[in-house]
Amino acid sequence: MDTKPFDRRWHELAEEVMTGMAEWRVQHPHATFRQIEAALDERLARLRARMLQDLALASTAADWDQAPAHEHPVCPQCGQRLHRESQHTRHLQTQGGQDLRLARRYGTCPACGAGLFPPR
Ligand SMILES: [Zn+2]
Known part of the structure; x- marks a missing residue:
């Protein structure tokens, strides 16, 4: 299986999570620990869903x-x-x-x- 397309897409997504989180933090300087955690979880859930989808579709049975x-x-x-x-x-x-x-x-x-x- 060629992993290159995964690598590229996932890197982009992971980068979005990281830069998005950094920007969010700047915009929310007084956020509580719980708020930070929720914002991070929301972004990670999107990355997780995308990885899950790609991995599920990559199985032999799907293809x-x-x-x-x-x-x-x-x-x-x-x-x-x-x-x-x-x-x-x-x-x-x-x-x-x-x-x-x-x-x-x-x-x-x-x-x-x-x-x-x-x-x-
Ligand atoms: Zn049968």
Whole structure:
């Protein structure tokens, strides 16, 4: 797996957190410890959500768009290779309360008719 795109995006995000926090502190010279912590948590939650999304989508199961049929994920019921169906966007919430969207390929089983998002 190529980690370069991650590195670049994550560095940018991490930098946003750090410069954003530094600026926030200048603008809030009398902030309490709790306020500082909340402001930091809010920014870190965004970074965390983005990393989580990138990492989740990077799994092999999520990325079978280009895969030949014999490399498709298998049906958990009967072990048949799944047929590739359309993409669905799944909405999740992280523990930090951030909305997360995962576009995932839906698969159906030609043998037993099961329809599922391959597990990751
Ligand atoms: Zn099946």
